[in-house]
Amino acid sequence: MVGAIMTNQTITHIGFSDESNWNTGRFRSLGLVTLPICHLDSFNRELCSLLRESQIHEFKWNKVNGAKERFAAQKMCHFAIEKARNDQLRVDVLIWNIQDSRHSIKGRDDVANLERMYYHLFRNVMRARWPNNAVWRLHPDEHTGFDWKTIQDCLKAKSVTFKEEHPLFSGGFRVRLHQEFGIEEIRQVSSQQHLLLQIADLFAGLAVFSYEKYEKYEQWINTQSSQLTLFGNEQHSANESPTRSENERFQVLKTFDDRCKQLKLGVSLKSNRGLRTPDPNNPINFWMYEPQHPEDRAPVKNTKS
DNA sequence: GGAAAATGATCTGTCACTCT
DNA sequence: AGAGTGACAGATCATTTTCC
Numbered sequence: 367m368v369g370a371i372m373t374n375q376t377i378t379h380i381g382f383s384d385e386s387n388w389n390t391g392r393f394r395s396l397g398l399v400t401l402p403i404c405h406l407d408s409f410n411r412e413l414c415s416l417l418r419e420s421q422i423h424e425f426k427w428n429k430v431n432g433a434k435e436r437f438a439a440q441k442m443c444h445f446a447i448e449k450a451r452n453d454q455l456r457v458d459v460l461i462w463n464i465q466d467s468r469h470s471i472k473g474r475d476d477v478a479n480l481e482r483m484y485y486h487l488f489r490n491v492m493r494a495r496w497p498n499n500a501v502w503r504l505h506p507d508e509h510t511g512f513d514w515k516t517i518q519d520c521l522k523a524k525s526v527t528f529k530e531e532h533p534l535f536s537g538g539f540r541v542r543l544h545q546e547f548g549i550e551e552i553r554q555v556s557s558q559q560h561l562l563l564q565i566a567d568l569f570a571g572l573a574v575f576s577y578e579k580y581e582k583y584e585q586w587i588n589t590q591s592s593q594l595t596l597f598g599n600e601q602h603s604a605n606e607s608p609t610r611s612e613n614e615r616f617q618v619l620k621t622f623d624d625r626c627k628q629l630k631l632g633v634s635l636k637s638n639r640g641l642r643t644p645d646p647n648n649p650i651n652f653w654m655y656e657p658q659h660p661e662d663r664a665p666v667k668n669t670k671s
Numbered sequence: 672g673g674a675a676a677a678t679g680a681t682c683t684g685t686c687a688c689t690c691t
Numbered sequence: 692a693g694a695g696t697g698a699c700a701g702a703t704c705a706t707t708t709t710c711c
Contacts, residue, residue, distance in 0.1 A: 428701090428702070428703090433674085433675075434675080434676090611703075611704085672711105673710105673711090674709105674710090674711085675708105675709085675710085675711100676707105676708085676709075676710095677706105677707080677708075677709090678705105678706085678707070678708085679704105679705090679706080679707090680703100680704085680705080680706095681702105681703085681704080681705095682701105682702085682703080682704095683700100683701090683702085683703095684699105684700090684701090684702105685698100685699085685700080685701100686697105686698090686699080686700100687696105687697090687698085687699100688695105688696085688697085688698100689694105689695085689696080689697100690693105690694090690695080690696095691692105691693090691694085691695095
């Protein structure tokens with residue numbers, strides 16, 4: 367299954383990254399699933415049979431609008447939590463809010479912003495949360511706004527020319543990838559083949575959802591608990607009626623939250639009106655990125671070099 | 672009859688082009 | 692160079708269809 371590794375260092379760890387809503391909505395997120403490579407095959411097998419039970423070919427958070435997907439999502443949450451408890455896997459999700467820029471600055475460089483977010487994520491996960499000498503292979507989702515092929519080409523060619531042939535990746539990003547984070551190889555894969563990528567998609571989507579729909583989620587919780595009273599009949603405003611897909615996703619969010627509480631994983635939902643892990647050492651880490659300065663936000667495309 | 676899956680429609684955001 | 696317009700893609704929602 368593992369083909370000829372063209373690198374000179376043995377890969378020890380592997381990561382799967384997926385972007386959720388990277389170009390739409392108020393909240394955007396980046397999910398990263400990391401694990402030692404020795405668990406890769408068994409995890410894949412486990413997830414494969416798990417999805418087959420649920421009769422799902424390919425899980426996508428966007429497609430959760432029925433009971434079938436809900437069950438699959440809950441199973442995948444359970445799977446990830448179990449592995450994370452045993453220190454066999456980490457899930458890190460970086461979330462950021464672009465509401466400040468509601469004026470929609472033309473030319474805001476979302477791609478460069480994404481690059482910055484990847485940098486934060488890599489620095490805080492691959493180096494700080496795993497052994498320092500780990501050698502990584504990274505699998506980004508193949509549908510992305512990010513030109514990974516270019517970076518991979520730069521990794522392959524050891525004699526990197528640092529000229530501005532690709533202005534998008536100036537600033538030494540690609541060099542850092544290799545030297546600073548120990549990323550030896552980047553190979554884009556389809557989420558259809560790599561089920562752990564779907565885990566990344568699930569958690570990235572869940573994180574964004576928890577923030578965007580938190581108000582409605584609370585209302586939904588109240589509705590659930592007071593279902594026997596006849597209060598709900600009068601409140602037919604738009605806020606009060608979750609759509610079909612929302613209904614399913616709320617249930618996923620709730621079971622996930624309950625299980626985290628039960629196992630004391632340090633994931634909070636209520637206090638931040640969205641998923642968040644105060645202590646990043648925990649293996650399931652939701653991290654809200656908050657820019658320090660107003661100028662710290664999304665870079666702007668420079669039309670001239 | 673009810674629930675789940677599939678299909679079609681609408682809405683939003685993005686990109687590219689053109690005109691001033 | 693900047694603003695405006697049109698086309699395109701993705702996602703969500705509602706309706707229809709099918710199966711148990």
